Amino acid sequence: MRRVLILGGTAEARALAASLTGAHVVSSLAGRVTDPRLPAGEVRLGGFGGAEGLAAWLRENRIDRLVDATHPFAERMSAHAAHAARATGVPLLALRRPGWAEEDGDDWRRVPSLPAAAGALPRGARVFLTTGRRSIPVFAARADAWFLARSVDPPEPPVPSNVEVLLARGPYTVDGERALLREHRLDVLVTKDSGGAMTRAKLTAARDAHIPVIMVDRPPLPEGVQATGDVAAAAAWAQG
Known part of the structure; x- marks a missing residue:
């Protein structure tokens, strides 16, 4: 055996x-x-x-x-x-x-790393951050931006003042992701090209809302x- x-x-x-x-x-x-x-x-x-x-x-x-x-x-x-x-x-x-494939209507900006993703954010952006709790310090340095950071487990304290943490575990629904985008007035999504169906709903919601996606390459x-x-x-x- x-x-x-x-x-x-x-x-x-x-x-x-x-x-x-x-x-x-x-x-x-x-x-x-x-x-x-x-x-x-x-x-x-x-x-x-x-x-x-x-x-x-x-x-x-x-x-x-x-x-x-x-x-x-x-x-x-x-x-x-x-x-x-x-x-x-x-x-x-x-x-x-x-990995995920871009579809008609998507507005993806591919970047090679998390620091590159942080640097690509528009000034003053309200960001849906879905790259994991360990990545939060990389993005929180952008003091001009505000982040809704979703993770399964809480990040290490202290949490920066420009970050709100949302604890959740997939799979997620398109309706739920649309509601998050509206409720928090989010205008950009940052994610890793993880692939799979469990977390793809955010990409559909961003496309429907005409929100750009900063996609970190594998x-x-x-x-x-x-x-x-x-x-x-x-x-x-x-x-x-």
Whole structure:
């Protein structure tokens, strides 16, 4: 029986864990989200102690296949996975949901990083910020702007005076997102190109309201890492 380690608490990671009925599966979650949605099977919470720690864990637990199903912006963990796979010879596959595609009527401005997104904000903007609680300090430095920052868990205090935090977990509805835009008089949306249906409603609401979207592009995968966006293909690879 294959021994498979899945990195990540994404919806794709949970779907993969549920589909691997012919393997011994361990899902590893970083533990940064309070009350995460747990996948089927064995679950490990917490870090490994860097790339070397992950490599040691792969050896000690006789892992046959490693799947990086972390968030598309978990750049450090993906780098650690690639390093550990090279060090141990364990085959690695990245499972990444496809990014979002611009549609007719969208007004997207793509930027390469969070600092670039902060710099691209119009002066005095009222911003719907959906890039995660850890990104708040990057944007709050724009003292001329006001932010509605949505996150699953509270950010580290103190919260800057130009930031209102909205604690919520997807999936979200288009009607709900439209209501937020109206209620807070928001005039720009900042988001990461995370992909997926769970949080796409904000893009539809922004298009309908003729609100521009500052879209942060994904970081590239480590060099040489094979990737798929299909859970079934990842399952076949892991059990093959």
